[in-house]
Amino acid sequence: MTLKSIRGTKDILPADSAIWQAAEEAIRRVMMAYNYQEIRTPIFEQTSLFSRSIGELTDIVSKEMYTFLDRSEESLTLRPEGTASVIRAYVQNNLGEQSPLSKLYYVGPMFRQERPQAGRLRQFHQFGVEALGSSSPQLDVEIMLIPLEVYRSLGIKETTLFINSVGCPNCRPIYKKKLVGELQKIVNKLSPESQARLQQNPLRVLDSKDERDQLATNDVPLMKDFLCSECAAHFDGVQSALGALKIPFLINGRLVRGLDYYTKTAFEITSTALGSQDALAGGGRYDLLVEELGGKPTPGVGFAAGMERLMMVLQKTGSVQTKQRVPAVFIIGLDEQSRSWAFVKATRLRSLGIPVELDYLGRSLKAQMREANRQEAVHVLVIGDSELKSGTARMKNMKTGTEQLIELEKIEDALRSA
RNA sequence: GUGGCCAUAGUUCAGUUGGUUAGAACGCCAGGUUGUGGCCCUGGAGGUCGUGGGUUCGACCCCCACUGGCCACCCCA
Missing domain, CATH: 3.30.930.10 (Bira Bifunctional Protein; Domain 2)
Incomplete structure (x- = not known):
């Protein structure tokens, strides 16, 4: 890489x-x-x-x-x-x-x-x-x-x-002067880092994580009191x-x-x-x-x-709920003709705002089913020769495993009522 | 910028005192009879062992450098 x-x-x-x-x-x-x-x-x-x-x-x-x-x-x-x-x-x-x-x-x-x-x-x-x-x-x-x-x-x-x-x-300048004065009295008790800070940014000595500094500055005056x-x-x-x-x-x-x-x-x-x-x-x-x-x-x-x-x-x-969008329907095409029909149909459904997924890898029915399952598609529609001829298909609910016969022209309605 | 630990399949990790074809799990792909996923079974693909040097008959293993990651310092969200 x-x-x-x-x-x-x-x-x-x-x-x-x-x-x-x-x-x-x-x-x-x-x-x-x-x-x-x-x-x-x-x-x-x-x-x-x-x-x-x-x-x-x-x-x-x-x-x-x-x-x-x-x-x-x-x-x-x-x-x-x-x-x-x-x-x-x-x-x-x-x-x-x-x-x-x-x-x-x-x-x-x-x-x-x-x-x-x-x-x-x-x-x-x-x-x-x-x-x-x-x-x-x-x-x-x-x-x-x-x-x-x-x-x-x-x-x-x-x-x-x-x-x-x-x-x-x-x-602040008045306090700063006072702080520097106090810190100079105990300068040798401070960490090396804080000794440098004393010059550059004395206020920083106060929130040092070093134990030596915390001990040494225990009684030093604070801004809020001035x-x-x-x-x-x-x-x-x-x-x-x-x-x-x-x-x-x-x-x-x-x-x-x-x-x-x-x-x-x-x-x-x-x-x-x-x-x-x-x-x-x-x-x-x-x-x-x-x-x-x-x-x-x-x-x-x-x-x-x-x-x-x-x-x-x-x-x-935390307790955040992330809502992941899953396909409402995964349309499986079994042959060339069915695949191109599925592509046209999917586009139409998508333009209505319905999430639809398809196979673009020429995969087998089994592989497409697996993919639909992996994507957690709510429904699967298997389209082949006979479905295109009859204009109807069985739409499978992937959760329950049940199928219902629907008209291909009314997929939207079927999805809505399902 | 300084320090400690680390770097092996897509991912999480094994890998004996240096010794032949580097493994597992998960994931991925394909099959388990004709057009139905999950669970299960079988098989498969996939690795210049971070990069470059060195030591050695031989290096994933030892040494050095570099790069990157994690954590801490510094500082800050």
Whole structure:
């Protein structure tokens, strides 16, 4: 085999596509209930869109993007996430002028050049939403409810909602300075990785998985205790809205988002059914992003959720019913003439929306019966010389094994009443 | 990018201390009397043992490199 799919990419084969469709239907149903409208943006953009919004220093931008020059030497990038493109489209098309609040959702592929592992691919799929135009904490909660509702409707139970606040340009720098000061006091107790993080992204030291870091930072102050009054009020608003809905949640003062544009609310939904990459969805508020990308100052909240991770959980614990379409009738032709009659008839029935299958391999009666059985066809119609002459045939019900005599001109009626 | 484990029919896997024609199950195909599937029985097709080197009289087996997969780190959905 010399031609293979790219590392970290996967074919979604017919055996799996039914469950994908079921999940996508659930997503669209929830989006409709919450009144979000779909937006479809290109999967590649100018590189600078991502480097500016996500942040030059993030891992995504600094080492994970699929970036290339096109024939006119312009630097383009396969989107590593959805938000930047949606905001670009929002600004470019002046959606903010058409209505004060835009509620948008998307479903589609994203690309990051990482080492593949459980729950991580180089081309993966996300669904997500962006709500632009309101800074109400209720909207933050609405954003959390959408993925939770998708999971609930798919029968997924083992999810946990974590929330935090990452502050804003008023309070975060002050806290950051304090944190760095504290961390420097205990720097030799930190893991080597965290010592490096102290320079690049000190907030990350807090959610390190390394036991040394967790021990060492036990008493370090957290952002949520240093919020400015506006951010603190917002965080309270989020919590009370969740409380009013009786949605269980945990405050994780160490939760950090990977992308630079987040302000105030950050949240994550995890599942114990996943491996090391246990985040099913993550999101938060980004009140400065629209302005940074050249739009009017507009507050926004959103989330992104991994489709493959959803599939993993679904396969383990979910209860989705995938309805597979089976042929209502499998028409077997015994000779040339019957086969061509069957082909014409099948086409007519199919145009009425009735699923029909035929043999195209010149197979024997026995083989065709086997095929009909394998396809779980509801009925089988055997057509030969005498059937064409008499204009009638026996239609066999494959479940019960019983046959009924029908007129060939009235197959539709027979199928309907059978 | 770093590390651990792994790579044999379409699929899931066996394959003795290196030794003749590499096996099983499932799947696929054909038959088990004339035009009726499932269950059962019989037979059949299907493998450059991931790729390329090396060691050896001889390599699926040992060594090296590469590629890919799985899992973890990093990071994240």
